[in-house]
Amino acid sequence: MFAILAIVLLLLFLSAAIKVLREYERGVIFRLGRVINTKGPGLIIIIPIVDKLIRVSLRLVAMDVPPQDV
Template sequence: MEFIMVLVAVVAFIGYSLRVLNEYERGVVFRLGRVGGARGPGVIFLIPFIDKMVRV
C-alpha cells in the first residue's frame, strides 16, 4: 500500500513538473513572481508551486 502511495506521489510530481512547448511556441518562466527567463521549444522542467510558465 505504501508503495502505491509513493508511486502516485511521484507520478503527480512529474505531471506538475514537465511542460512541452511546440516548435512555434516560446515560454517565459516566472519563479516566485520574478522573471526567470525565456524557454524555447522542447520539454521544460518546472518546480511545482514555485515556477509558473506563460506561453507566448
C-alpha cells in the first residue's frame, strides 16, 4: 500500500515539475517571486511549489482597428 502511494506521489511531482515550451514560446522562471532565468523552447524542469513558469507567446497578433474620427 505504501509503495503504491509513493509511486502516485512521485508521478504527481514529476508531472508538475516537467514543462514543455513550444518553438513560438519563451518561459520566465520565478523562484519565490524573483526572476531566476529565461528559457527557450524545449523541455524545462522546475521545482514545484518553489518555482513558477510563466509562458510568453512570441506570435504576432493581427487586429483590425476600426477607423476613428479626429
